Amino acid sequence: MSALSTVRERFFSQSRRSEDLTIGIILLALVVAFWILSPPGSFLSVANIKNIGVDASELMILSAGMTLLLIAGGLDLSIGSVVIFAAVLSAKTINAVAGTGPDTGPLAYHHLGLAIAAGVAVAIASGVAWGLFNSFVILRLKVPPFIATLAALGMALGLAEVISSGTNVSGLPLPLQEDFGLGEAFGILPWPIVTAAAVTAVLWVLLSKTRFGLRTYALGANVESARRAGIRVDRHMLTLYVLMGALAGIVSVVDIARFGTATLAAHSQDALSAISAVVIGGTSLFGGRGRMFGTVIGVLIPAVLLNGFVILQIESFWQNVAVGAVLIVAVYIDQLRRQAGPST
Amino acid sequence: MTLLAARGIRKRYGQVEALRGVDLEVGDGEVHALIGDNGAGKSTLVKTLSGVISPDAGELELRGAKVHFHGPRDAQGAGIETVYQDLALAPSLDAGANIFLGREPLRGGVRGRLGFLDRSRMRQEASVALADLGVELPSLEAEVGTMSGGQRQAVAVARAAVWGTALIVMDEPTAALGVRQTEVVLSLIRRVCEQKGVSVLLISHNMAHVLEVADTVTVMRLGRRAAVRRAADTSLEELTLLMAGLGGDAEPDAEAEAEDER
Numbered sequence: 347m348s349a350l351s352t353v354r355e356r357f358f359s360q361s362r363r364s365e366d367l368t369i370g371i372i373l374l375a376l377v378v379a380f381w382i383l384s385p386p387g388s389f390l391s392v393a394n395i396k397n398i399g400v401d402a403s404e405l406m407i408l409s410a411g412m413t414l415l416l417i418a419g420g421l422d423l424s425i426g427s428v429v430i431f432a433a434v435l436s437a438k439t440i441n442a443v444a445g446t447g448p449d450t451g452p453l454a455y456h457h458l459g460l461a462i463a464a465g466v467a468v469a470i471a472s473g474v475a476w477g478l479f480n481s482f483v484i485l486r487l488k489v490p491p492f493i494a495t496l497a498a499l500g501m502a503l504g505l506a507e508v509i510s511s512g513t514n515v516s517g518l519p520l521p522l523q524e525d526f527g528l529g530e531a532f533g534i535l536p537w538p539i540v541t542a543a544a545v546t547a548v549l550w551v552l553l554s555k556t557r558f559g560l561r562t563y564a565l566g567a568n569v570e571s572a573r574r575a576g577i578r579v580d581r582h583m584l585t586l587y588v589l590m591g592a593l594a595g596i597v598s599v600v601d602i603a604r605f606g607t608a609t610l611a612a613h614s615q616d617a618l619s620a621i622s623a624v625v626i627g628g629t630s631l632f633g634g635r636g637r638m639f640g641t642v643i644g645v646l647i648p649a650v651l652l653n654g655f656v657i658l659q660i661e662s663f664w665q666n667v668a669v670g671a672v673l674i675v676a677v678y679i680d681q682l683r684r685q686a687g688p689s690t
Numbered sequence: 691m692t693l694l695a696a697r698g699i700r701k702r703y704g705q706v707e708a709l710r711g712v713d714l715e716v717g718d719g720e721v722h723a724l725i726g727d728n729g730a731g732k733s734t735l736v737k738t739l740s741g742v743i744s745p746d747a748g749e750l751e752l753r754g755a756k757v758h759f760h761g762p763r764d765a766q767g768a769g770i771e772t773v774y775q776d777l778a779l780a781p782s783l784d785a786g787a788n789i790f791l792g793r794e795p796l797r798g799g800v801r802g803r804l805g806f807l808d809r810s811r812m813r814q815e816a817s818v819a820l821a822d823l824g825v826e827l828p829s830l831e832a833e834v835g836t837m838s839g840g841q842r843q844a845v846a847v848a849r850a851a852v853w854g855t856a857l858i859v860m861d862e863p864t865a866a867l868g869v870r871q872t873e874v875v876l877s878l879i880r881r882v883c884e885q886k887g888v889s890v891l892l893i894s895h896n897m898a899h900v901l902e903v904a905d906t907v908t909v910m911r912l913g914r915r916a917a918v919r920r921a922a923d924t925s926l927e928e929l930t931l932l933m934a935g936l937g938g939d940a941e942p943d944a945e946a947e948a949e950d951e952r
């Protein structure tokens with residue numbers, strides 16, 4: 347019995363490693379394919395790699411948070427609208443504090459530092475507020491997360507439209523865009539990439555090294571056993587939803603800095619893109635299982651696909667088709683692996 | 691010596707009076723079995739002892755001192771650990787994480803204050819606890835969900851043995867197990883009791899198992915204690931009759947009824 351179990355266990359720990367390997371290989375294959383097919387020096391140039399990184403940065407931040415949420419057995423469909431809501435409020439705050447209009451040249455902004463600090467604070471605070479709202483509906487009113495955050499998806503967008511009277515908020519101070527959105531840290535790495543990398547690193551450590559991370563897994567694995575083990579389940583879930591909201595706030599700052607405007611029409615697919623990236627990375631939709639490494643790959647795959655298609659002058663619409671196919675393949679492989687083992 | 695005494699415990703769920711003034715005395719360092727037919731009130735009594743429910747009336751004494759449990763944490767704080775029938779394990783975590791869940795050791799210094807886990811200590815102490823009980827697992831890194839029923843039971847018992855300092859309550863530990871795994875778990879129960887010096891309260895409806903491992907048997911019937919027997923002085927036949935309400939001491943029932951009338 348124990349010999350068989352040992353073999354089984356060995357198979358499993360190896361197959362878990364090989365699962366990480368599988369999506370890693372898919373990503374590597376894509377990179378190699380685009381490198382061969384693209385004109386020399388286009389796809390694998392430093393500038394283009396930075397492009398891919400910047401394009402992936404916002405989805406990376408959201409997906410890192412979604413990884414924790416899905417592992418804990420939660421779900422948040424509202425993040426895209428929360429990003430818009432936070433962007434609108436933040437942009438309005440920055441404009442109000444810094445002053446706007448053609449009379450003020452790029453160097454003439456008053457209180458620029460203060461304006462940006464206030465904008466960041468407002469962005470994160472509005473994200474946190476939506477996280478608290480979602481927590482209240484899910485944990486107190488006991489509305490399932492799918493429904494609760496679907497409702498918040500509509501409400502946050504609607505309120506953003508009310509606040510902005512349905513128009514994009516533009517005219518943000520140019521230095522915000524030039525120095526942060528399009529700027530590079532120490533002239534090396536674009537700020538959006540630095541921000542995404544820092545957020546991901548912190549959440550990676552939080553998930554894999556800390557008590558909070560272990561309890562996040564425990565909640566998703568068996569919420570009742572977590573409760574009986576004395577873990578304050580509701581407080582833990584509240585923290586995760588608030589964290590998710592705060593991350594949406596950070597993303598909104600990156601977004602308005604990159605584009606110089608708070609756009610109402612963007613981000614409608616953010617939640618689904620994040621969930622598919624996380625699932626491609628091997629995290630279970632049913633909780634209890636998942637790793638940040640997989641999520642990083644799961645975010646890079648669609649980014650590389652889109653970038654490669656643009657360089658090869660394939661219509662970018664095909665990216666959606668390709669990502670859908672990758673999602674199915676990733677989940678199919680995951681199911682095969684699970685069927686091979688004992689049922690739990 | 692009496693470790694835990696429950697006196698006159700009552701609990702009503704709507705129209706149903708699950709416990710009607712039940713008494714229970716568990717001695718120090720013994721395996722005490724609690725048996726009874728379905729609906730006798732065993733589970734409700736166990737939930738009272740593990741702090742999951744608060745009784746409507748009656749008192750609990752631990753080592754002669756009155757105790758009140760307002761939740762499982764209180765009972766755990768008093769040294770009472772419960773192995774639930776569904777084991778309450780997290781299937782995607784390993785044995786160490788399951789044993790320490792909710793009471794995870796942290797690293798020293800700044801990292802500890804930031805909530806960093808001491809994984810090597812978790813793994814090492816789990817391995818010692820399992821070895822002490824003679825439990826062999828395929829690997830300490832294996833997910834509990836991939837283990838056999840007996841191995842999972844062993845992990846749940848090991849968790850209780852690590853933390854329980856007074857009493858370990860086991861609710862139907864062999865109900866879902868095959869014959870061989872049942873043997874393993876029964877000997878595990880005795881080992882926990884003898885090595886750790888704690889008492890074990892074993893809830894079961896399998897009287898053969900009860901007679902095999904228990905020192906003392908309390909029979910419950912209709913929310914009351916029907917009889918107490920030393921395992922060595924009783925038999926399958928007698929226990930069966932007692933559970934069915936035939937024969938045995940009439941006193942506890944009479945006492946309870948007298949109380950009812952008052």
